[in-house]
Amino acid sequence: MPNIRQQIISDLSRAPDESLFALDYDGTLAPIASRPEYGRPARGTLEVLTALASRGATIALVTGREAAALLRVSGLAKVPRLRVFALYGAQRWYEGETDSEPVADxxxxxxxxxxxxxxxxxxxxxxxxxxxxxxxxxxxxxxxxxxxxxxxxxxxxxxxxxxxxxxxxxxxxxxxSEFDKGRVLHDLVGDVGASAVLVAGDDVGDLAAFRAARSFRSETRAMWTVGIASDEAPEVAQGADFSVGSPDELVALLAEIASATGRR
Ligand SMILES: [Mg+2]
The missing domain is CATH 3.30.70.1020 (Trehalose-6-phosphate phosphatase related protein; domain 2)
Structure with a gap:
């Protein structure tokens, strides 16, 4: 899919301060680990997300994890203006502040x-x-x-x-029941006012975000979905506009976008 790849790079690097990256973590930025606490990001993740954010892009981690656990294991709290939508949006983290739904009995x-x-x-x-x-x-x-x-x-x-x-x-x-990644994406795109969005995920829970992405696609807004291929959830890569084979390959794609942004 070389043409789609070039189109994604071109769209996401055109106006960095109007670009939004909504990224799942486990299986997407981090290889699947035997236990959640071992889920370290792929090499270069912090650097590439920092480069994109420094050029104006909004980076959002959209995850089923709890925010503090995610930030501890990933080391990604240093990414400028990072937003975290944890527990499928039931918990939100920004600039060190966490806002959670109350825990019911x-x-x-x-x-x-x-x-x-x-x-x-x-x-x-x-x-x-x-x-x-x-x-x-x-x-x-x-x-x-x-x-x-x-x-x-x-x-x-x-x-x-x-x-x-x-x-x-x-x-x-x-x-x-009220929370899923589709709703997160819906709120985020409106909030950021993004004109180019990349949504990446590896699991069936990410398909709701892919569906939301498709509904937002328009003449003035580029929406791209990227699936990480796996035998465990093949429908995710199949349901995406573009697929990569691993978190390393996603980081390589993000690095190309960052470097194209730097050239403009
Ligand atoms: Mg995942």
Missing amino acids: EWDQVRSFLSTIIRPSTGLWVEDKGPSLAVHARGVEGPSAALAELRPAIEAFVGPLGLEVHPGRAVVEIRL
Whole structure:
């Protein structure tokens, strides 16, 4: 897809202070790790995001993670004017300030319920992110089947509490129903007034942002979606305008945009 690649570079470097990069973290900027706390960014991520932001672009991390954990593991808080939309937008971080949805009592019930249906001996484990819980199956034999077996019981329990269950790569997430990456993108594009936007992701939760991106595309606004190819969620690369094979390749694309920005 060489022409699309050149078009993306051209559109995103044209007016840097009107460019927005809405980027997922795990699997997109950081190779998938065995545990979330090991998810370090691809080499050069901090440098390239800093270069783009220094030339005026807005950098937003749009993630299912909790903001403090993301910033700790990624080291990306130094990117100028970085915005973080954590927990699918239920938590927002900017310039060191965090603004979160209140944690409801329901989460205690969900936590207790999960502890009754998940046996640690299976290798499955629960990540507690405050107003979101994730059941991880990475490292478990047959992760999809293990999660598929649990999912109906989880849905039956959390549905009446007004919570939703969303699948991901070797994970099932339980989260607040009003939040997803499509809504984040919708709010961000309006807020930033961007004329060129690049949205990148690797998992099915990113498809909502891709759909929002398509709905914003117009004569005056370039919207590009970039999928990171994986065997675990092939529909993401297939559903994007352009795909790359790894976080390293995404960082290389961002570096080309930064260097084209510098030349203008
Ligand atoms: Mg991801």
